[in-house]
Amino acid sequence: MSDGVLPRVTPRSSFRARLRNFEPITLLWLLLAAVLLVLVAFPLIKLLISSFETREGVFTLGNYATAYGRARYIDALFNSLKLGALSASIAVLLAVPMAWAVSRTDMPGKGFTWAMVMAAFVMPPYLGAVGWILLAGPNSGFLNITWRAITGASDPLFNVYSFAGLATVIALHSFPLVFIFVKSALDLVSSEMEDAANILGAGTFATMRKVTLPLVWPAILGGFIIVFLETIALFGTPAIIGIPARINVVTTQLWQFFEYPVRMEVAAAYAMPLLLITIAMIGVQKLMLSRKGFVSQTGKGGERRQIKLGAWRWALFGWCGLVGTLSVLLPLLVLLQASFAKAWGRGLSLDNLTIRNYRLLLFEHEMALTSVWNTIWFSAAAATIALVLALLVAYIAVRRLSRFADALGFLAMAPFVIPGIVMAIGFYAAYASPPLALYGTALLIILAFAARFLPIAYANANAAMRAVHPEMEEAVRILGGGRLTAIRHVTAPLVKKALLGGWLIVFIVASRELSAAVFLVGPRTRTMSVLLYDLSEAGNFEVLAAFGGILLVVTMVFVAIGMKLAGRDFMLRRH
Amino acid sequence: MILISKRDFLRASAAAAALGAAGRARAQEMPAHERTLHEAARREGELTWYSGQYNAETSEAVGRAFTERYAGVRVNVVRSTSQVAFQRLSQDTRAGVAQCDVFSSTDFGHYSLLKRENRLLQYRPVNDEQLLPQLRRADPDGYYHTSFMGLYLMAHNTTKVSEADAPKKWTDVLDPRWRDQLAVGHPGFSGAIGIWAVQMRKMYGWDYFTRLERNRPQIGRSSMDPVTGLNAGERSVGIAVPSGTTLLSAQRGNPLRLIYPEEGVLATLSPSAIPRNAPHPNAAKLFMEFTASRYLSDTIRQTFGDPINPMVEPPPGSRAINDLKLIYPTQEEAERGVPEVRELWRDTFGV
Numbered sequence: 001m002s003d004g005v006l007p008r009v010t011p012r013s014s015f016r017a018r019l020r021n022f023e024p025i026t027l028l029w030l031l032l033a034a035v036l037l038v039l040v041a042f043p044l045i046k047l048l049i050s051s052f053e054t055r056e057g058v059f060t061l062g063n064y065a066t067a068y069g070r071a072r073y074i075d076a077l078f079n080s081l082k083l084g085a086l087s088a089s090i091a092v093l094l095a096v097p098m099a100w101a102v103s104r105t106d107m108p109g110k111g112f113t114w115a116m117v118m119a120a121f122v123m124p125p126y127l128g129a130v131g132w133i134l135l136a137g138p139n140s141g142f143l144n145i146t147w148r149a150i151t152g153a154s155d156p157l158f159n160v161y162s163f164a165g166l167a168t169v170i171a172l173h174s175f176p177l178v179f180i181f182v183k184s185a186l187d188l189v190s191s192e193m194e195d196a197a198n199i200l201g202a203g204t205f206a207t208m209r210k211v212t213l214p215l216v217w218p219a220i221l222g223g224f225i226i227v228f229l230e231t232i233a234l235f236g237t238p239a240i241i242g243i244p245a246r247i248n249v250v251t252t253q254l255w256q257f258f259e260y261p262v263r264m265e266v267a268a269a270y271a272m273p274l275l276l277i278t279i280a281m282i283g284v285q286k287l288m289l290s291r292k293g294f295v296s297q298t299g300k301g302g303e304r305r306q307i308k309l310g311a312w313r314w315a316l317f318g319w320c321g322l323v324g325t326l327s328v329l330l331p332l333l334v335l336l337q338a339s340f341a342k343a344w345g346r347g348l349s350l351d352n353l354t355i356r357n358y359r360l361l362l363f364e365h366e367m368a369l370t371s372v373w374n375t376i377w378f379s380a381a382a383a384t385i386a387l388v389l390a391l392l393v394a395y396i397a398v399r400r401l402s403r404f405a406d407a408l409g410f411l412a413m414a415p416f417v418i419p420g421i422v423m424a425i426g427f428y429a430a431y432a433s434p435p436l437a438l439y440g441t442a443l444l445i446i447l448a449f450a451a452r453f454l455p456i457a458y459a460n461a462n463a464a465m466r467a468v469h470p471e472m473e474e475a476v477r478i479l480g481g482g483r484l485t486a487i488r489h490v491t492a493p494l495v496k497k498a499l500l501g502g503w504l505i506v507f508i509v510a511s512r513e514l515s516a517a518v519f520l521v522g523p524r525t526r527t528m529s530v531l532l533y534d535l536s537e538a539g540n541f542e543v544l545a546a547f548g549g550i551l552l553v554v555t556m557v558f559v560a561i562g563m564k565l566a567g568r569d570f571m572l573r574r575h
Numbered sequence: 576m577i578l579i580s581k582r583d584f585l586r587a588s589a590a591a592a593a594l595g596a597a598g599r600a601r602a603q604e605m606p607a608h609e610r611t612l613h614e615a616a617r618r619e620g621e622l623t624w625y626s627g628q629y630n631a632e633t634s635e636a637v638g639r640a641f642t643e644r645y646a647g648v649r650v651n652v653v654r655s656t657s658q659v660a661f662q663r664l665s666q667d668t669r670a671g672v673a674q675c676d677v678f679s680s681t682d683f684g685h686y687s688l689l690k691r692e693n694r695l696l697q698y699r700p701v702n703d704e705q706l707l708p709q710l711r712r713a714d715p716d717g718y719y720h721t722s723f724m725g726l727y728l729m730a731h732n733t734t735k736v737s738e739a740d741a742p743k744k745w746t747d748v749l750d751p752r753w754r755d756q757l758a759v760g761h762p763g764f765s766g767a768i769g770i771w772a773v774q775m776r777k778m779y780g781w782d783y784f785t786r787l788e789r790n791r792p793q794i795g796r797s798s799m800d801p802v803t804g805l806n807a808g809e810r811s812v813g814i815a816v817p818s819g820t821t822l823l824s825a826q827r828g829n830p831l832r833l834i835y836p837e838e839g840v841l842a843t844l845s846p847s848a849i850p851r852n853a854p855h856p857n858a859a860k861l862f863m864e865f866t867a868s869r870y871l872s873d874t875i876r877q878t879f880g881d882p883i884n885p886m887v888e889p890p891p892g893s894r895a896i897n898d899l900k901l902i903y904p905t906q907e908e909a910e911r912g913v914p915e916v917r918e919l920w921r922d923t924f925g926v
Contacts, residue, residue: 247925343827428670439666522672539803
């Protein structure tokens with residue numbers, strides 16, 4: 001192409017004028033917009049388009065007809081909704097008293113409660129599911145055996161292979177989300193409002209019910225919605241517990257559409273309601289909160305005193321201890337027992353002890369250590385990408401450097417409403433095939449992880465950025481430094497610690513991610529979570545438990561590093 | 576970067592291991608055709624094996640045994656249930672990405688389908704002649720070759736059910752007295768359970784499964800899942816469990832006993848094949864030679880797998896194949912029937 005052929009559309013002078021006003025920051029946001037489009041928008045658009053296309057690319061509504069053409073498929077959809085609602089309700093019941101106790105009262109053992117909440121958050125849900133199979137299998141679970149031995153009953157105390165069992169196990173690993181939300185909201189409610197109620201004659205619990213909790217209603221609702229959304233997007237636990245319990249849900253059904261012949265288009269059509277439900281939930285939340293005032297924080301500050309509970313504080317501590325025991329201590333204990341057992345059903349005895357399961361994984365298993373390594377570096381790379389992106393977007397958004405700052409911020413937060421499994425199918429649709437042919441590569445998984453957890457990174461970066469007043473940067477610029485100098489020497493050091501916390505959270509949630517990974521891994525790029533899933537169908541709980549032990553040790557190392565570098569509560573701050 | 580140094584480290588340690596193994600391998604006789612393939616395979620360095628045939632532990636042992644015999648060729652073992660392995664292969668095909676060098680499934684219907692779609696590489700292992708006579712020449716055109724003889728029977732937990740009370744026939748488990756005591760795998764995951772379901776439907780009609788459903792069996796994914804349930808005492812009788820995994824588990828102290836159903840033992844005489852687009856075709860061919868040789872049978876016997884090479888004795892506790900009545904559907908019945916029973920199963924059992 002030569003110049004002579006192309007018509008000159010733009011007059012030169014105006015182009016030059018533009019060039020003169022061109023700021024490097026424009027280039028940056030153009031670049032950011034491009035990256036966000038690749039990571040977030042394109043996979044979704046591709047998913048939407050595929051849902052209306054045949055494999056040959058011809059328009060059709062057939063995928064939707066197939067996806068909703070069978071009662072079983074629709075049942076799965078309703079099962080997911082019911083499961084989400086039940087799990088979220090249980091999670092709220094578990095978490096709200098704990099949050100209230102830790103935030104507002106003189107309950108003892110707050111450190112212990114914190115540790116339990118944190119551990120429940122860190123433990124991958126599918127691992128907890130395996131633990132609960134060992135605990136509450138109707139005939140062989142330790143809890144049920146003990147129950148029968150004590151009471152002589154013939155029915156099990158608790159059957160994990162049931163709808164309630166599935167919902168409870170999910171809730172036991174998602175309640176920390178509600179806890180974090182509600183506790184940070186409660187921290188802001190000043191005691192004066194409670195005092196007012198007390199003066200008018202309300203007791204402690206009436207005050208809590210009528211004043212304190214209604215004030216944090218948005219946080220409770222927010223927590224409920226998050227758990228609901230997490231639950232309907234969960235793959236591991238429904239696969240491990242749901243199949244024996246005969247419960248089919250959306251995610252396990254999506255997996256079936258990937259059976260031969262791979263019906264990606266039907267999966268895309270079937271995934272659409274998941275996306276719509278998520279968006280609707282966020283809408284409902286906005287609607288429900290819009291017409292009431294929940295201002296508990298005013299300019300006056302206000303005093304925050306601990307409520308003296310008297311003997312009741314032990315009851316609350318008992319509750320926290322119970323939740324901690326059920327969500328963390330008991331599952332860990334049985335997993336540990338199984339991982340060192342020759343045959344876990346034989347229980348604790350010396351001749352049943354072995355390190356064979358660990359030896360097999362560490363020295364004889366071709367993939368186990370590679371998967372540990374994959375997990376660490378995929379998660380680290382994804383966390384880095386997500387955080388760098390988030391930081392740049394947050395910088396532009398907070399400093400209002402571009403008219404399009406809000407659009408960028410919106411794109412960065414958008415994956416929040418996309419269930420992981422839907423995002424994975426979008427990535428498969430968009431990037432697995434040639435020309436890019438990324439299927440089975442590390443890059444595809446890293447990008448999917450980065451996109452999936454971008455909102456966490458963005459919320460973090462945004463909060464950190466807001467805390468730094470622009471005047472400090474302005475000082476540098478007045479003294480002749482460029483914007484980049486200012487960022488490097490002033491802003492970056494100031495936000496370092498907050499960002500480190502954000503990086504670690506992304507790292508940890510990425511390292512336990514299963515629902516996106518399971519569709520994208522190749523033979524050499526399996527992560528620990530996927531290998532654990534593969535092991536879970538190999539009929540060997542002892543090795544499975546041992547691998548779970550390794551996974552937990554790896555995660556714990558990083559949590560410990562995080563606590564050391566970013567503060568003890570870095571995972572539980574609300575951003 | 577760290578990634579690279581890790582990879583270098585792996586490579587270095589693999590090379591170190593290879594040096595040790597090379598000495599041993601040389602001591603063993605290697606026929607000329609294997610030596611030629613080994614040279615070519617060594618240049619490829621590795622192969623990726625999608626397998627649903629041997630259990631996880633045995634598959635890893637097979638991978639190691641292969642590398643020990645053929646130094647410098649590593650095996651990436653990707654063990655899952657057979658339908659999941661097939662799903663991975665289909666996803667690869669769909670994405671136009673070649674990752675799999677050897678595909679091993681217990682659902683032998685997969686192979687007639689793959690062959691018809693022209694997705695397999697033609698290669699007849701020289702060692703195929705060494706297999707048990709009835710296992711040779713699985714495909715007259717040489718697109719796939721037997722690598723696995725799976726025997727699927729019933730088993731019971733001996734502390735919960737005595738030998739006298741245990742079911743004797745496949746149809747015995749339909750008796751209402753076994754309600755809430757049975758366990759079985761899932762044809763949507765396990766290839767062998769798909770083959771078993773096709774065979775049961777052939778013998779007794781789908782009614783077999785509607786009646787089985789009334790006994791509320793616990794449904795796992797793999798055909799081995801019931802073994803776990805039996806070990807723990809969660810269930811008393813496992814249906815269509817693999818003989819190898821059950822015997823291995825019993826040897827480790829679990830109260831298990833195999834039941835040889837009177838109608839016959841379900842056999843999956845299952846092949847392996849090389850995808851046409853395999854990235855390491857020579858390593859894959861060498862792996863095919865290996866599966867037919869006595870070395871695979873030696874390895875799998877250690878974890879109670881049933882040898883397919885007559886030079887290796889059946890494992891202790893297992894009956895010789897010639898003493899058994901084997902039942903199995905034809906390959907056409909399997910290819911057509913497994914997708915059908917999978918759908919029927921989901922309608923009947925809800926998952």
